[in-house]
Amino acid sequence: MELKEIQHGTADYDKAIQLRREVLRWPLGLEYTSEQLAGEANQRHFVAECGETGKPEYLASACLVEEEPSVARIRQVAVRQDCQGRGLGRELMEFAERQAKEAGYESVILCSRHYAIPFYEKLGYVCVSDWFEEVGMPHRSMTKTL
Numbered sequence: 001m002e003l004k005e006i007q008h009g010t011a012d013y014d015k016a017i018q019l020r021r022e023v024l025r026w027p028l029g030l031e032y033t034s035e036q037l038a039g040e041a042n043q044r045h046f047v048a049e050c051g052e053t054g055k056p057e058y059l060a061s062a063c064l065v066e067e068e069p070s071v072a073r074i075r076q077v078a079v080r081q082d083c084q085g086r087g088l089g090r091e092l093m094e095f096a097e098r099q100a101k102e103a104g105y106e107s108v109i110l111c112s113r114h115y116a117i118p119f120y121e122k123l124g125y126v127c128v129s130d131w132f133e134e135v136g137m138p139h140r141s142m143t144k145t146l
C-alpha cells in the first residue's frame with residue numbers, strides 16, 4: 001500500500017472522486033456538483049493505493065486546503081467500505097498531517113460527522129464547535145496542533 005499525492009483534474013483525480021462518491025455521497029443519496037469539484041482545484045489530494053492485484057486501486061482518499069495562513073483543513077476523508085477498521089484511516093490522516101506540517105501549517109481543522117468523532121479523537125483531535133448540520137447529518141469542528 002502506497003500513500004501518495006495526486007493532481008486535480010487528472011484521471012487519478014477522477015478515480016479518487018469515484019471512491020469518494022461511493023463512500024461519502026451515494027450512501028446519503030447525494031452527488032458532487034461540477035462546481036464543487038472545480039472548486040477543489042486549489043486543494044491537495046492524497047490517496048492510499050494498493051497494487052497487490054497488479055491493477056492499482058485506491059483504498060482511501062483525503063483533501064488538504066489552506067484555512068488560514070497557519071491552519072490547514074483536512075476534508076473528504078474516505079476509506080473504502082471493505083477496508084475500514086484496519087488502520088488505513090489513521091495512516092492516511094497521519095500522512096496528510098505530515099504533508100500539512102511540512103508545508104508550514106501549525107494546526108489542522110476538520111468537520112467530523114457525528115459517528116467519526118471517536119476516530120478523530122483517537123488521533124488527537126478535540127472538538128471546538130457546537131453541533132451543526134452538513135449533508136443532512138450532525139457535525140462538529142475539530143482541531144489538532146501539529
Ligand SMILES: CC(C)(COP(=O)(O)OP(=O)(O)OC[C@H]1O[C@@H](n2cnc3c(N)ncnc32)[C@H](O)[C@@H]1OP(=O)(O)O)[C@@H](O)C(=O)NCCC(=O)NCCS
Nearest residue numbers: 077078079084085086087088089090112113115116118119
Ligand atoms: C471514519 C473512517 C475515515 C475511519 O477510517 P478507518 O480506516 O475505518 O479507521 P482506522 O481503522 O484507521 O481506525 C483508527 C482508530 O480509530 C478507531 N475508530 C475508527 N472508526 C471509529 C468509530 N466510528 N468509532 C470509534 N472508533 C473508531 C479504530 O478502532 C482505531 O482505534 P485503535 O487505534 O485503538 O485500534 C472510515 O471508517 C470511513 O471512511 N468512514 C466512512 C466515511 C466517513 O465517515 N468519513 C469521515 C467523514 S468526517
